[in-house]
Amino acid sequence: MKTDKLQQAGNSSVETESKKTKTTVPGPGSKRTVGNIKAADPVMSATDVNVYYGDKQAIRNISLEIGKNEVVAMIGPSGCGKSTFLRCFNRMNDTIEICRVEGDIRLDNEDIYGKDMDVVLLRARVGMVFQKPNPFPKSIYENVAYGPRIHGLTANRTELDEVVQTSLEKAGLWEEVKDRLDQPGTGLSGGQQQRLCIARAIAVSPDVILMDEPCSALDPIATARIEDLIDELRKNYAIAIVTHSMQQAARVSQRTAYFHMGELIEVGATEQVFTNPRTKLTEDYITGRFG
Amino acid sequence: MTDQNTSVGSTLTVQRVRSGLARRYRLERWFRRFGMMAVALGLSFVLVLFASIGSNGISAFHQGYVRLDITLDEKTLDPAGSRDPEVIGKASYRTLVRDTLFDQFPEVTSRSDKRELTGLLSNGADFMVRDQVMENPGLVGTTHSFWVPVDDEIDMLMKGYIDRNVPEADRRVSDRMIGWVDQLEKGGYLESRFNTLFFTNGDSRDAELAGVRGALAGSMLTLVVTLLLSFPIGVATAVYLEEMAPKNRITDFIEVNINNLAAVPSIVFGLLGLAVFINFFGMPRSAPLVGGLVLTLMTLPTIIIASRAALKAVPPSIRQAALAVGASPLQTITHHVLPLALPGMLTGTIIGMAQALGETAPLLMIGMIAFIVDVPQTVTDPSTVLPVQIFLWADAPERAFVEKTSAAIMVLLGFLALMNIVAVLLRKRFETRW
Structure with missing residues (x-):
């Protein structure tokens, strides 16, 4: 089984190479990436990002933009690096000691790995939702109030109450x-x-929300609610979501990026990626031939 | 993988599993029985220990007292009638106490007999009478009944530890003394009372006056120093090593050393304390401060190891959650990680403190084995601690110290239990469930 998969991957990569010559890749990025990495109104942009875990390279030359009022879905088989890539956007990879990030990631044209960027400030502007729900072992109120409180966003208790209420309402x-x-x-x-x-x-009113498989631990009804919510949140935030469910990607996202073995294979409008994939790898994955 | 294969395989499986089932269950039963036996054995040892300590020590909590009806003559005590405490305090209560006793036995006349008769009373009797008079100067000029402790040998006789049938030469109380004691007892002058002196006095060469107050205070002061130093240092070390320090050779080296320190014999820490704190820094000998420092060194590895385990047990998702809303690493630790790890850290601290409370060897090296009568008031006063006191009393030749030793062990165990209860309650308070 394993060898099959590897062979398939090998074969298809050859095909992608040949296809690449047909499609022109705009802008920088991996030579393999097919499709347009640009967003209409970019909030964050990653250019030529490489990530290493020790000697192992997990991300190879990926460029991608996250735009305002849109949901970018990142799909791909397990271990393809989509979560690693997502975690570059709020520098959560900093917490992993052996992890090294190269390349250029910008938030509103500011280099987030630059000297002037404070990681606390960055994370206040780029929020994250994890795979497993991880509320603090505190009250519901404290959970929501924690961010505004440590950043000093509210002047008094009434304001804080208001923030808690609106946040819970939005959620x-x-x-x-x-x-x-x-x-x-x-x-x-x-x-x-x-x-x-x-x-x-x-x-904490971030500009961007990163979601790392937010529904993988939930039942279908809860998942549907979260998906509705994501669609609602799109009006105010830029959202990047990693998901294993292609149906979910199709339902919630406007653009879809397909990752394979640390590389960004194809990016495009969600509809186009799912109905008319331009690479064999993407096609194999979304039709369920592997992954 | 075909259906045929599966059915053949399954009958075979059923057969084989069934044939082995009896053996499996038998093993389980054996293991169960073995476990219960181990628990029963452990419990019986504890019970035997408690019973032996209890039966030996319970008699130390009461003490024989003799009633002396002393006439507090104003002419001898306070000739000027000023009721000045200084004047009253200077009078010879020794004579007063003795004369009262001699009056009770008019037949005793010779010097040596009189000396033997005074041997009935504790050496501390006159001081106790004096203290009572000083406290209540109104007694001067009246005749008042004082209850003073009897000598420890007489106390042993009253408690039945001295066999009257043994030839006189082989026992510590002479026939004549036994006669006096019986006479006093008949007259209602002897009484067994609760031994408050055991809890209010420091150590003494006279068993009937010896108490655990000094050692108890010494133990408390030492433990306070130990706790105040080892808990913050231990927790800070654990947090730094676990949450902040980069993983490299230096931290690996430190980690190995901490683990090794936990296994170093405690007397080595005593030697270290002697060399560093007393000889180099010139701190006072026999002081709870130095004892606390030495015990801090000894308990630190325990607390650090337990605290690190507690920190490791905090789910990483909590750290990520805090970091992702923009908490700084220190905020993540103080707001989220520490509160969750605190119960585990407290458990480690309880173990460390219990160890420190029972420790004797390192304290011998820094002079806490000295004979100290005064109750220590500060951490620099010379003092001893409970386990050392037990050791000293166990070594004492007098019969009366046998029960004192057991009683002191009971006090030590009680102190330990109290400390653990407080710690458990604290842990309950801090426990958050998630």
Whole structure:
């Protein structure tokens, strides 16, 4: 089975090479990337990003933009580097000691790996939602209020209450928890916890929200709610989402990026990627031939 | 993989599993029995230990007292009638106490007999009478009944530890003394009372006056120093090594050393304390301060190792969550990681402190084995600690110190239990569930 897969991957990469000559790749980036990496109104842009774990290279020359009011979905088989790439945008990779990031990533034209960029400030502007819901073992209120409080975003308790309420409202959780804000956030159901984490992320009013497989631990009903929420959040934020579910990518995103073995293979409008993939690798993956 | 294969395989599987089932269950039963036996054995040892300590030590909590009806003559105590405490305090209570006793036994006349008769009383009797009079000067000029402790040998006789059938030459109490004791007892002058002196006095050469207060205070002061130093240093070290330090050769080296330190014999720490704190820094000998420093060195590895384990047990998702909303590394630690790790850290601290409380060897090296009568007030006063006190009393030749030793062990165990209860309650308070 394994050898099959490898062979297939090898074969298809040859094909991609040949296809590449047909499609022109605009701008910088991996020579292999097919499609337009540009966003209409870019908030963050990554150029020629390489990531290494020790000696192992996890990301090869990837360039991609995340635009305002759009959802970029990152899909690909396990271990293809999509989560690693996502975590470059808020420098969460800094916490992994052996991880090294090269290349240029900009937030509003500011180099986030530059000397002038403070990582605390960056993370206040680029929020993140994780695969497993990870609320703090504190009250629902404290969970949402934590970000604004440490950043000193509110002047007094009334303002803070307001921020907590609007964040929970935006996350679609307010109606369910408004009477028990003082109860532990860990006592909520999985789906509610994940929405609480989203509320926590938007409470600091970031520009970008990164989501790393936010629904993989949730049942279909909770997943549907989160997907509706993502669609709603798109109006105010730039969103990048990593997902294993192609249906989800098709449902929530405007653009889709397909990753394979540390490389960005194809980017394009979601509809185009799913209905008319331009590379064999993408086609194989979305039709379920591997991955 | 075909259906045929599966059915053949499954009958075979059923057969083989069934044939081995009896053996598996038998093993499990054996293991269960073995476990229960181990628990029963452990419990019985603990029970035997407690029973032996209890039966030996319980009699130390009461003490024989003799009633002396002393006439506090104003002419001898306070000739000027000023009721000045200084004047009252200077009078010879020794004579007063003795004369009262001699009056009770008029037949005793010779010097040597009188000396033997005074041997009934504790050496501290006159001081106790004096203290009571000083406290209440109104007693001067009246006749008042004082209860003073009897000598430790007499106390042993009253408690039945001295066999009257043994030939006189082989026992510490002469026939004549036994006669006096019986006479006093008949007259209602002897009484067994709760031994408050055991809890209010420091050490003494006279068993009936010896108490654990000094050692208890010494232990508390030493442990306070130990806790104040080892908990913050231990937690800070663990947090730095676990959360902040880069993983390189230096930190690896430090880690190996900390783990090794946990296994160093405690007397070595005592030698270190002697060389560094006393000889080099010139700190006072026998002081709880130095004892606390030495015990800090000894408990640090325990606390560091337990704290690191507690930090490791905090799920990384909590750290990521905090970092992702923009908390600085220190905020992540103080707001989220530490509160979750605190119960585990407290557990390590309890173990370390319990170890420190029971430690004797390193404290011998820094002079805490000295005979100290005064109750220490500050961390630089000379003092001893409970386990050392137990060691000293166990070594004492007098019969009365046997029960004192056991009683001191009971106090030590009680102190330990109290400390653990406080720690468990604290841990309960800090425990957050997630």
